[in-house]
Amino acid sequence: MTTLPAVFDAYSRYYDLLYRDKDYAAEVGYIDELLIRQGVTGRELLEFGSGTGKHGRLLAGRGYRVTGIERSAEMVAQAATAEGFNCRQGDICSVQLGRTFDAVLSLFHVISYQISNVDLQAVFSRAAEHLKPGGLFLFDIWYTPAVYAQKPEVRIKRLADGELEITRIAEPVSYPNENRIDVNYTIHAHDKSNGAFTSLIESHPMRHFSLPELDLLATGAGFQRVCAEEFLTGSEPGEDTWGVCLVLRRR
Ligand SMILES: C[S@@+](CC[C@H](N)C(=O)[O-])C[C@H]1O[C@@H](n2cnc3c(N)ncnc32)[C@H](O)[C@@H]1O
Structure with a gap:
């Protein structure tokens, strides 16, 4: 039997370059503020x-002690x-x-x-089991109303650093009856140090969610929703809100 590489195994080599422009510092500021707003001390x-x-690592820099899975x-x-951040291999399910x-x-x-x-039921249960009573489960998701209003399209991203030049093509395929978009990535990479060209293909199946669907999952695992807002801006979710941030409280 052939074991297929896990999603992200090949992609990982290019991950930090691909998301170089993602403002992790601003995101961590937003998350810190959200945790404080919801009473986490x-x-x-x-x-x-x-x-x-x-x-x-950025949360650790703000005084949190973070364990990653x-x-x-x-x-x-x-x-x-x-210091303050460690991670280990594991499945959140x-x-x-x-x-x-x-x-x-x-x-x-x-x-x-x-x-x-x-x-999904397994992940929500694992989150509940690892929380103190009143603890929070905070996550962001693709939001169904925005996915249908905006429709995913083919995108091409080109990036380079001192070592690599990469071109990533993202081709989405929609499965509307499963609330799912498979994003099929093709990455062409040029290693400038030795002139080698590499190509890889990796498919990332992504589910999108409505709020009632998430509420059902939350209730089933012993949570109550305390917040649903656009990630980073805090605006009310709508058809233009691809990424929605949820905060659930363990009852
Ligand atoms: C888009 S990346 C986000 C990584 C990181 N949170 C960040 O913001 O840069 C999604 C990550 O979730 C991980 N992942 C997906 N399903 C998982 C699971 N069931 N258990 C553990 N990790 C999982 C993937 O391997 C990948 O590293």
């Missing part, structure tokens, strides 16, 4: 899908630990750390990578 955070650790071994390998935290975070659409109801 403790500093212990669990991060689901911690990727290369950018949010985690990340499925892709290659992403974990790219993630430098720092099944992780069991045997301790609780003040908040569980899952940032940059990690929840949208859980496309089946079974996996």
Whole structure:
């Protein structure tokens, strides 16, 4: 039997360059403010899908102690630990750390990578199990009204640094009966140090959500929704809001 590489394993090599312009510092400022606004005073955070650790390290710089769980071994390998931040390989559908935290975070659409109801129910349950009573589960998702209003399109992104030149083509395929878009990435990379050209193809299936659907998942796992707003701006979600941030409180 051939084992297919996990989503993000090959992509991880190019991840930080591809998202070089993403303003992680501003995002962490927003998350810190949101946690404070919702009354979180403790500093212990669990991060689901911690990727290369950018949010985690910045949150550690603000005095939080962050434990990251990340499925892709290659992403974990790219993630430098720092004082206040560590991460380990694991699946957020099944992780069991045997301790609780003040908040569980899952940032940059990690929840949208859980496309089946079974996996979503498992992730919400794992979040609840790792929270103190009254603790918060904070995450952002693709929002169904915006996905249908805006319709995903083919996009091309070109980036370069001292070592690499890359071109990424993102080709979406919509599965409306499953609330799912498969984003098929093709990456062409040129390694300037040795002149080598590499190409890879990786498919990222993404689920999008309505608020009633998320409320059902939340209630089933013992949560109550306390906030749903546009990620970063705090505006009310609508057809122009691709990324919505949810905050759930463990009852
Ligand atoms: C778009 S990246 C976001 C990474 C990081 N949170 C950031 O903001 O840069 C999505 C990450 O979620 C991870 N992921 C998806 N499903 C997961 C699962 N079931 N368990 C653990 N990690 C998962 C992927 O491997 C990937 O690193």
